[in-house]
Amino acid sequence: MKERIEELKAGFSESLALAKNEEELENLRVTYLGKKGYVASLMQSLRDVADKRAAGQLINSFKCEVEDKINEAAKALADAAIAAQIRSAKKYNPTLKFAEELGSYHPITLATKEVEEIFRGMGFTIEDYAEVVDDYECFEALNIPKHHPARDMQDTYYLENGQLLKTQTSAAQNAIMKKYGAPLRAIFPGRCFRNESTDACHENTFFQMEGMMIDENISISNLIYFMKTMLSEVFKRDIKVRLRPGFFPFVEPGFELDINCLICGGEGCPSCKNSGWLELCPCGMIHPNVLKEGGIDTDKYTGFAFGLGLTRLAMMKYGVKDIRDFNSGDLEALSQFKSL
Numbered sequence: 576m577k578e579r580i581e582e583l584k585a586g587f588s589e590s591l592a593l594a595k596n597e598e599e600l601e602n603l604r605v606t607y608l609g610k611k612g613y614v615a616s617l618m619q620s621l622r623d624v625a626d627k628r629a630a631g632q633l634i635n636s637f638k639c640e641v642e643d644k645i646n647e648a649a650k651a652l653a654d655a656a657i658a659a660q661i662r663s664a665k666k667y668n669p670t671l672k673f674a675e676e677l678g679s680y681h682p683i684t685l686a687t688k689e690v691e692e693i694f695r696g697m698g699f700t701i702e703d704y705a706e707v708v709d710d711y712e713c714f715e716a717l718n719i720p721k722h723h724p725a726r727d728m729q730d731t732y733y734l735e736n737g738q739l740l741k742t743q744t745s746a747a748q749n750a751i752m753k754k755y756g757a758p759l760r761a762i763f764p765g766r767c768f769r770n771e772s773t774d775a776c777h778e779n780t781f782f783q784m785e786g787m788m789i790d791e792n793i794s795i796s797n798l799i800y801f802m803k804t805m806l807s808e809v810f811k812r813d814i815k816v817r818l819r820p821g822f823f824p825f826v827e828p829g830f831e832l833d834i835n836c837l838i839c840g841g842e843g844c845p846s847c848k849n850s851g852w853l854e855l856c857p858c859g860m861i862h863p864n865v866l867k868e869g870g871i872d873t874d875k876y877t878g879f880a881f882g883l884g885l886t887r888l889a890m891m892k893y894g895v896k897d898i899r900d901f902n903s904g905d906l907e908a909l910s911q912f913k914s915l
């Protein structure tokens with residue numbers, strides 16, 4: 576009897592390990608515990624055994640073991656089914672996999688965060704502003720009246736109600752002046768739009784970081800100091816800057832700020848068209864008309880503004896050759912950047 580039970584035990588363990596679902600478990604239960612099952616036939620064979628008591632105990636403990644193991648396995652199967660259900664219910668977002676396993680910031684986000692931190696350390700607030708603005712904010716408040724030729728450079732997408740997608744982060748200047756008054760120090764990163772034919776250097780959607788500082792006695796020296804400090808921190812080395820005259824209706828005087836070429840160090844190479852300089856950031860002293868329009872007392876206050884090309888900065892910093900990569904959604908291209 577003992578041997579027979581040992582044999583059955585071994586067979587049961589094997590079959591149990593192979594049972595993959597409820598149905599197979601149920602079959603196993605019938606095979607061992609059913610009316611015509613192994614346990615029943617063991618009970619019948621008790622008739623021919625001398626020590627019925629001992630044999631009966633053996634059969635009983637085998638029966639209990641089979642019952643327990645089948646119940647345990649059934650519970651494990653039920654638990655696994657619930658866990659699978661929860662897992663699949665969580666998968667409502669197909670990009671979650673990337674977020675969990677391969678998550679990284681977009682290079683423009685990295686550039687924005689880095690510049691924000693640098694300016695925050697210099698006492699600037701960080702402002703968020705709408706992408707859909709009106710003609711007044713984007714042009715008129717910036718000393719660009721209707722039919723001004725400067726508008727030709729900034730054709731954009733118009734909504735039927737006359738609003739437009741902002742062409743420049745300068746569009747927030749007026750609202751921010753009205754919000755805080757003077758003195759003020761603020762930067763405002765944002766997405767800008769222009770009606771452009773796209774190529775490796777031009778996109779219809781790009782990012783800028785505008786900055787303004789308005790206070791008593793602000794001069795071009797303050798502008799140069801802040802730009803130099805910021806750029807030296809971004810590129811983690813001492814950056815030389817130079818100003819060239821540039822025309823923008825909302826600044827007077829206006830400049831193009833160049834930095835010494837990072838590739839050749841100023842000696843001249845194809846990247847800087849052999850000039851040793853790279854154009855990076857238009858800027859200037861805020862035009863009195865713009866200050867007045869923002870409710871600032873121009874007898875007391877002056878200020879500077881700049882419009883840093885964030886997309887351009889990220890391209891230079893990461894060596895991105897084609898601006899269109901940024902909006903491509905191509906994770907292979909975009910997820911390789913971990914920090915600026």
Ligand code: DAH
Nearest residue numbers: 743745857858859880881882
């Ligand atoms: N908004 C200008 C553009 O997108 C750039 C600019 C120039 C911004 C001079 C400024 C500035 O704040 O002072 O072309």
